[in-house]
Amino acid sequence: MRALAGFVRFAEAVNDVVGRTVAYLTLATVLICATVVIIRYVLQTGFVWMQELFIWTHAAAFMLGAGFTLMVNRHVRVDILYETRSPRTRAWLDLLSTIVFLFPWIIVLWYYAWPYVAASWRLGEASPQVGGMPGLYLLKSVILGFCVLMMLQGLAICARSVLVIGGRPDLLPPPRTAE
Secondary structure, three states: OHHHHHHHHHHHHHHHHHHHHHHHHHHHHHHHHHHHHHHHHOOOOOOHHHHHHHHHHHHHHHHHHHHHHHHOOOOOOOHHHHOOOOHHHHHHHHHHHHHHHHHHHHHHHHHHHHHHHHHHHHHOOOOOOOOOOOOHHHHHHHHHHHHHHHHHHHHHHHHHHHHHHOOOHHHOOOOOOOO
16 A cells, blocks of 8 residues: 555656646747747748747647646546545546546557657658758657656556545645645
8 A cells, every 4th residue: 555655656746747847838838929929020020940839839738737737636527526525435436537538548549649659750750841840750759748647647546546445545645736
C-alpha cells in the first residue's frame, strides 16, 4: 500500500511540474500572437513561422497540460452523480471510469499516433508553408507526450482509488490544486 502511495506522489509530482511549466506557454502564445498582429498591421509585413509558432505553443500548452488538468479534477465530469457520493463510492467511480474510458482511449490514441509521429521524424517533416516552422515532427511528438502524461495520471487515479477503497486514504498525499 505504501508503494501505491509513493507512486501517486511521483506521478502527481511529474504532472504538477509539467503542468505548471507549460502554463507559461499560454503567456508565450498571447505575446507571440500580439507581436504577429503588431508586425502585420503596424509594420505591414509578416512572418509565416511566427504565425505558426503561436499555434504550436497553444497546442503544446493544451496537450501537455492535460495530465495536470486531470490531476486537479478540472476535466469534464457529471457532478450531480459524483459530488453527492461518499469518498469510497467516488473512488469506485474514478477507478472504473479510468479503466473503462481513459485507458482504452489513450491506448488507441498511442496506437494510431505512433506511426504518424515516427513517419514525421523519419521524413524530418517541416511546415508545408514557405517560410514556415521547421521541425513539425516536434509538434507531432506532443501527442505522444500527452498520452504518457494522461496514462501516468490515470494510473495515479487508480492507485489513489485503490487506497481509498482499501481503507488507507491516510497514506495519500493531499489532493493537489490548480492554485
